[in-house]
Amino acid sequence: MDGTYKSLRIEKADGIAELVLTGPGKGNAMGPDFWREMPEALRALDADDEVRVLLVRGEGQNFTYGLDLMGMMESLGPLLTGESNLALERSRLLKLIGEMQQATEGMARCKKPVIAAVHGWCIGGGMDLIAACDFRYCSQEAKFSLREVKVGIVADLGALQRLPRIIGEGNTRELAYTGGDVDAVRALRMGLVNEVFPSPEALLTEARATARRIADNPPLVVQGAKQVMEYCADKSIADGLRYVAVWNSAFLQSLDLTEAFSAFAERRPPKFQGR
Template identity: 80%
Template sequence: MAETYQSLRIEKSDGIAEVVLIGPGKGNAMGPDFWREMPEAIRELEADESVRVLLVRGEGKNFSYGLELAAMTETLGPLIGGDNNLASERTKLLQLIQRMQGATEGLARCRKPVLAAVQGWCIGGGIDLIAACDFRYCSREAKFSLREAKVGIIADLGALQRLPRIIGEGHTRELAYTAGDFDAERALRMGLVNEVFESPEALLAGARATARKIADNPPLVVQGAKQVMEYCADKSVEDGLRYVAVWNAAFLQSNDLTEAFAAFMERRPPRFQGR
């Protein structure tokens, strides 16, 4: 699978799939290959029952510089300039944006948990990408910027929709309106990241350790918890309680539940199979 991708590398090991951004643009910038390949990669990983958790990270010193403007010029140019910029071109541009949204939507809708590990710069589309993950870690030198306003674009790949749920309306509006840079400490204070690690090496080790803990739990229970939380995001507590009660009534009985009790009684680590 990984051999077919130009912008990604997939590394799978014992229930964990690392989705590594590799460019080929500078700073793992996101060109045409990325927008085509990312949704496909997520679909394949979601269908792979051996994968229990996804870890998204960047190759090298940075997470991502965001949209690779130079590489996208050939695609975007005819749709945003020229004398024939009419309904046909507007429709094609709309369709292009919607296809690009599939890269972040695929992560957000993935039934398996997704963790992002951010080192170095995370700009523009990189923010859209990590906002679609379940939670985020970063290293001390990480820097972030929702920079679309500086290049004459309204962020349209999910950050403006998801960040308010993560960091609140005020922080999101400030970041979107100023297009300024902010560091790891600010990201931690506003709640964009769960933890800051002292170095990229410590970040990767910490992210992998957390992914390992997730992968060691019953996969269907973890996926169920994610689905319940997603459902409850815009519902009342009463609706959420009703939903999780029905969920457990339907799915509580499992071989993994029996294994959990057996392992507790026998004082050994459980061996969950997702059944």
Template identity: 55%
Template sequence: MSDQQWKAFEVSVSDYIAEVVLTGPGKGNAMGPDFWRELPEIFAQLDRDDDVRAVVLAGSGAHFSYGLDLAAMGGDLGPVLAEGAKARPRTEFHDNLRRLQAAISAVADCRKPVIAAVAGWCIGGGVDLISAVDIRYASADAKFSVREVRVAMVADVGSFARLPAIIGDGHLRELALTGKDIDAEHAVRIGLVNEVLPDRDAALDAARATAAEIATNPPLVVNGIKAVLDHSRRASVDDSLRYVAAWNSAFLPSEDLTEAVTAVFEKRRPDFRGA
């Protein structure tokens, strides 16, 4: 793993702990094609590696992730947004969406516990990603946003499926329906993160320390604990992911979405009209 070259990540393994660091290439570690292609491959390898007993996940630089790289991934939306899009482009969009969901699910399904260290912004797809890990630490400057509603989208790669078990239904509805930003202290109050540390390095140190504690325990038992804890919610997560994939394939295309994407590129406030 350490010798393999990745475009969107850096991966290292030492003392039974793997560190997976988001590196872009998009600004703020935005999630472009390389991210979605490499993430499931990395976690499949970590899952099989007997020299890995825990995984630390972090972002490079000042931010964890700005979320989906709209500029790089816009081509995936084009066909389904075309006026009069029929079954084929919608089916292709559905299949691609299920591929993105599977990338995030690869993190959740990894038998090795995953601990995230979040600094700076964690937006949209970044929240989807940390919802798939086992334990989350944040720096004092961390900020979180389930922002898809502000770009005329229903979050569809994991937040709605996994966050109810983490922060509860009411808190999730508040974040999802408003698209509001919350700081680290708010995040720890609602249970989105386990602890807030003074800065990025302290959050990373906390994640490493927890990973080291886990790595001293019997690995098959650790795997078993994850399997048992995940068992009761696995079916509901899968059902939620399938439903939102079908819903977005049918209803995502809208004038509001086109307006949202256009506004992003023109760096202005969108004007939504409910069409």
């Protein structure tokens, strides 16, 4: 367990890192500590060769209430209500938004698979965060809301860019324009989540089981699959095929491949080392 962060906790065991949102704002709201600490934590986990999979979850009754408006007033207030509110304040606000974007960008750029396990509310910045994950599970009481429009903000941390790839243009526009709530049933129907579980406890059990299955696979191959899919997202099929051919030509030969063949021949479970 890593106790150096105020807004999150990291628990690592057997190749799996659980990144737990802890606040300190109500409902694990995202305040200054979160925006400063999340990019740092993600860089450390991405560089840690012992970590093969990340599981993101919230502590307590909710995933996150999103942006901690009161907690951010010290940073945002002078930039929004300053006496001049001209070029200097505009430039500083632009810089602050760019810094906050590194929390979700760091999640998206992580070379390890990232699973989001959502229970309770997932609001605003929480939607930006889970949109940057590889896939999402939730429990049946979970609710989702891209609520920035309700507080006079255009969502600016990645949801408007990533959600159309996940749930389509129409669903994303509806969420962004209305700021309405989506329950677990509709979240599953629109493809926001892969599966819904009957309780937060069942959600965490199954999310951990999925993380375990991923972590038991050759880590460099899993990371290669993620990199290929990210590259292919805005490329033609022909470009994607060429890229994966080059990837396998460069990285197919490995001790893990030898281990896979040996384990098959010896009728035993393989033990992959990421080499």
